[in-house]
Amino acid sequence: MKKIIGIMGFLTVLTGCSNSDHKEQRKDETKKEQSLPQKKESGSKGPETPENRISKEEAVKQAVKQFEAYLPNILKTYDDGGIDLQEPYVGDFTGDGIEDVVIYWNIAPKGGNALIGQGLSLYKNDGHTVKVIAGYEPDYLFAFDTIKNGKIIVEKLEYTEEDGRCCPSIKTKHALTIKGSKVY
Template sequence: MKLGYRLLILVITLAALGCNNANDDKQKELELKEKELALKEKDLELKIAESNQKKIPLKDAVKLAEAQFAKYLPTMLNAHNAYLDSQDTFTGDFTGDGLEDIAIYFSLAPNEGGNTIVAQGLTLYKNTGTAVKVIAGYEPDYMFSFLKINKGKIYVKKLAYAETDGRCCPSIKTTHALTIAGSKVY
């Protein structure tokens, strides 16, 4: 008889513990959903705050990008022992967010002189609507010319020499659409 009571008490205790575990699971699930909701609310608040910030016109975004480029330019010049031979600024949406971004093309010539390019590339700036942020640099090991920004892509023309080409005039030209992946461009 005592064994029967003990078994009954054990069954009741286990059943109660099982209910507590189910309640604990439901409580944890509820807490998780509350945390997710709080994160979504914060994200929404950030988006609202961003949308309330004053939007900058494209010409101001270009000026900001060019100022950032000018600030970094001495580092590039020292690294290549060169001077800035040319610089051009292009705009178009290459990040897919509907805002015109900025691409700055540059070519560097050697300080010692001569008719050569020691480096050329693009510095890419994302326009957030309120500021610009450098997202990538493109400095390939081949010569190229900038073509256009169209439908979210940057197009360049790769330039290569045939055996009979003069140094001034590479004759092999192929169009290449750049791919932007994180902070890499290829």
Template structure:
């Protein structure tokens, strides 16, 4: 009788170990499947990002489009010449892809005053860039940054004591883009 109980006990222990091994094996298989799916997902993401244009390429495309449109901008400013073209990169359309904003200003030929300035905004869809809006306010401003999906500019104003070169009142303003309007 003791032998039968001993054999049953031994079988119970072996069965329990076998079930335990099976559970560990199932967990390992689930981990492997999860890792495999994760690798597959990263592989697909990297394939998509491989097809995307780089930030540098997006800037080149935007600058090329800006240069082509520049004569039309200059027509609105008598005797004006481009004084500055400064591209900035950041996601201001909220799609996770870095867009391009070109800050520019116009000066009179042979002079050093500003007679016009603005921003040309280009949406990057990952394959090309397309102009979506222009910003030419009726006040002096400076480009600050693209942060948290917003373009930040500084509105510049003069006090009576300020020299023409140096407005001392600077107010930060986050631009809002709706369709082709920027304000």
């Protein structure tokens, strides 16, 4: 009888040790899982974090791809024109803390060097994809300046009588306002 109680006591101690080892292992695995960055599954409603957003480079790549797909429509409005400049810029102009994309573009006549059109294409980055939200094609000459404090800044360019065609000397900064799909 003493042997049976002794064996049962010994088994209890072994089982208890085994369970505590198993509990420790489970705690370690839980800690490891919690320390790993969580990947957001598509369609899930988890919190947005910088780790699960697309990179700036990927946002620019997506915007350029969309712009190039739409470019033939822009060129239709300019007889014998071709793209002269297509420059992407990155900055948060929607105020959501995510870097958006602006593509500044110029159209020149084929075989010439004058500007016959220019504009901005604005792409909102939601962290997963970029989507065009507006276009800006003013009736004046301008240059892209910067994206600062949630605003897109351009310089309106004007000529004095003494300026050469290459070099307008009157430069006025203008912060663009975005309302829906309108930019002014």
